[in-house]
Amino acid sequence: MTAIYKYPVEVLHLLVSPEHAYFGRARDGAADVLTEDAGRIELVAGKGIVGDRFFGKAAHMDAAVTLMAVESLESIATDLGVPPFDPLLTRRNVVLRGAQLAPLVGEEFALESRGDVVRLRGGRPAHPCVWMDRMLAPGAHAAMRGRGGIRCQALSDGILHRGPAVLLSPVPLEPEQAGEAVRPRPNRLP
Numbered sequence: 001m002t003a004i005y006k007y008p009v010e011v012l013h014l015l016v017s018p019e020h021a022y023f024g025r026a027r028d029g030a031a032d033v034l035t036e037d038a039g040r041i042e043l044v045a046g047k048g049i050v051g052d053r054f055f056g057k058a059a060h061m062d063a064a065v066t067l068m069a070v071e072s073l074e075s076i077a078t079d080l081g082v083p084p085f086d087p088l089l090t091r092r093n094v095v096l097r098g099a100q101l102a103p104l105v106g107e108e109f110a111l112e113s114r115g116d117v118v119r120l121r122g123g124r125p126a127h128p129c130v131w132m133d134r135m136l137a138p139g140a141h142a143a144m145r146g147r148g149g150i151r152c153q154a155l156s157d158g159i160l161h162r163g164p165a166v167l168l169s170p171v172p173l174e175p176e177q178a179g180e181a182v183r184p185r186p187n188r189l190p
Helices: 072-081 131-135 140-144
Strands: 005-016 040-045 067-068 092-096 108-113 118-126 150-154 158-161 163-169
Touching: 005 108, 005 158, 040 140, 067 072, 072 092, 072 140, 108 158, 131 140, 150 158, 158 163
Parallel strands: 067 092
Antiparallel strands: 005 092, 005 163, 040 158, 067 150, 108 118, 108 163, 118 150
């Protein structure tokens, strides 16, 4: 990272689940799997979160950790006219308050909490699945597009703690835009 911009954030939730809950047809319901909202998680470089369903899976090495801004969920609930959502239902690993995440796609950044630093590389946007209509509210799948967070690769071993944290970014961010939808850039190909 070259220039470092520091943003105070709060780590609200740290989801760890050894199994997938959303597979098959949504009408059949979610699987009853153990899901922990941990006080801290351990990350291993190149593998992800210890104990999580994506840990060490070759297909997910560059996207084993998902981050989401809670402001996105608050904005979606407001847009749909429904009560606030349980952030754990999105199955995102790290739910933050005060973090604009979209500019971090393709960037190396870090989260510092309680003196521990975890380095991550922002990968692709975390697109919502149709399960969101069943688990959150009708229309949530479409409303989450551009607000589903980002999938990341763990670049360092370390511990991430729930509570106050600092987001160290190589690019300037606008935390007040954390809940706004990001629309994909138009394709320049003919």
